[in-house]
Amino acid sequence: MSTPTVVSPSPANPVPSAGSPAPVTAKDRPDVTRPLAEVVGAELVTPLVGGGSTRYVNLDYAASAPALSEVATHLTEVLPFYASVHRGAGYASQVSTSVYENARTIVREFVGGRPDDEVVFTRNTTDSLNLLAGCLPAAGEVLYLDIEHHANLLPWQGRPHRSVVAARTLAETLERVRAWLKAGEISLVAVTGASNITGEILPIAELAALAHEHGARIVVDAAQLAPHRRIDIEAADIDYLAFSGHKLYAPFGAGALVGRRDWLDNGRPYLAGGGAVREVRLDSVAWAEGPARHEAGSPNVLGAATLAKAAQVLASLDTDSWYAHEQQLRDALVAGLRQIDGVTVHNLFEDSALGVSAASRGAVGIVNFSVEGHDAGLTAAYLSAEHGVGLRDGRFCAHPALRRLGLASGSLRASFGLGSRLEDVERLVTGVRELVDRGLGLDYTVDAGRWVPAADSRPFPAWAPNTPGTAGAAPCSSED
Incomplete structure (x- = not known):
């Protein structure tokens, strides 16, 4: 067996002090010292390696956001009535059916859907985009950018497609998309609403207009956009929109695909099974139309109910307060990180308004950065073990985009949302600053491809199995 690599603190870099001053203060920002909305786990206390404990700072919202407290409460209200839907004669079944079908209306209204748009409940954004891939017309190609999450890249590779290498500016990228639309028979433009790497928002309305000008439709991966911005499908003229509940503060396994009926009603049924049919014979089937066509089997009633509740909560927010809180x-995070020697904040586009400006709304609550001379995975492990800060490292299921940024080995991503507060930013910036100034306070080793403390003393909760090797990384080193 090979000896594992161990990284240790140097004598010149002692254990970081818990009393170090925070580089960012809450002065003149009373509105961000508290969360904008209550989330489950906001006051979770977790152990530190070597002793002590601290409030856990969750800066990994872009992977899976915590549940809104209102969503968790709604789940307990619905759960006693949980029963089969559509085919049950009992009272609980009728209630569950009503909850499930009403959730479609809530979700459609949440994203500004047209009255006749279908709402298909899925597992997540990945599921939605794969479903749509089976409904495309035979003719035409799919056009997508190289900055996409794998969920909005891999489903299209099995059919004729063109990939556009994004330019250093959004303006030039739009021109590249225009040139490809003019050159080929494109049936669908697939694009992210906000980058899962950097949070930068793409000009969706302009892209939709370009697509329609050349006879194509557009699908928007809104996994990162929907939790942070109002979306209006009808106003932006979006044909299809996909998003996930687990990123929308409803982590109960549901997502949605919202869009025009014709492709969905004529496309290949996503699952073959009960509920998706009108009539079945031993050697033939007449498939249903509408959402049922793609929702075979027993649906995720509770997932749909909590997704709809989360949508209602977000829809009730004051937009100005919501955006100002996040911005x-x-x-504060970008400014704090840029003050540290060797830290680089990354962005995809030069004209996406990522400067430190309260008026700037060019990106959602996602910041990507790297620390010179410090491996991203090791830095993430250090922040967790020694500072109680959880964030993401790796390639974020967007390998082409990371290579484009010169970050083929990965970077760090901090993401936040309604439950975040200024103290979270302070804790992260303090941890990074102390890493640069003082170095590691513990020994670290590699376990199943992930950096972990060499002697991790943190106990799991009694009900959670501490299985050896669970630190291993998935191939993406990122979110699903």
Whole structure:
């Protein structure tokens, strides 16, 4: 067996002090010292390696956001009535059916859907985009950018497609898309609403207009956009929109595909099974139309109910307060990181308004950065073990985009949302600053491809199995 690599603190870099001053203060920002909305786990206390404990700072919202407290409460209200839907005669079944079908209306209204748009409940954004891939017309190609999450890249590779290498500016990227639309028979433009790497928002309305000008439709991966911005499908003229509940503060396994009926009603049924049919014979089948065509089997009633509740909560927010809360946190984080020697904040586009400005709304609550001379995975392990800060490292299921940024080995991503506060930003910036100034306070080793403390003393909760090797990384080193 090979000896594992161990990284140790140097004598010149002692254990970081818990009393180090925070580089970012809450002065003149009273509105961001508290969360904008209550989330489950906001006051979770977790152990530190070597002793002590601290409030856990969750800066990994982009992977899976915590549940809104209102969503968790709604789940307990619905759960006693949980029963089969569509085919049950009992009272609980009728209630569950009503909850499930009403959730479609809530979700459609949440994203500004047209009255006749279908809402198909899925597992997540990946599921939605794969479903749509089976409904495309035979003719035409799919056009997508190289900055896409794998969920909005891999489903299209099995059919004729063109990939556009994004330029350093959004303006030039739009021109590249225009040139490809003119050159080929494109049936669908597939694009992210906001980058899962950097949070930068793409000009969806302009892209939709370009697509329609050349006879194509557009699908938007809104996994990162929907939790942070109002979306209006009808106003932006979006044909299809996909998003996930687990990123929308409803982590109960549901997603949605919202869009025009014709492709969905004539496409290949996503699953073959009960509920998706009108009539079955031993050697033939007449498939249903509408959402049922793609929702075979027993549906995720509770997932749909909690997704709809989360949509209602977000729809009730004051837009100005919501955006200002997130933007102030983002500005503070970017400013704090840029003050540290060797830290680089990354962005995809030069014209996406990522400077420190409260008026800037060019990105959602996601910040991507790297620390010169420090491996991203090791830095993430250090922040967790020694500072109680959880964030993401790796390639974020967007390998082509990371290679484009010169970050083929990965980077760090901090993401936040309604439950975040200025203290979260302060804790992260303090941890990174102390890493640069003082170095590691513990020994670290590699376990199943992930950096972990060499002697991790943190106990799991009694009900959670501490299985050896669970630190291993998935191939993406990122979210699903």
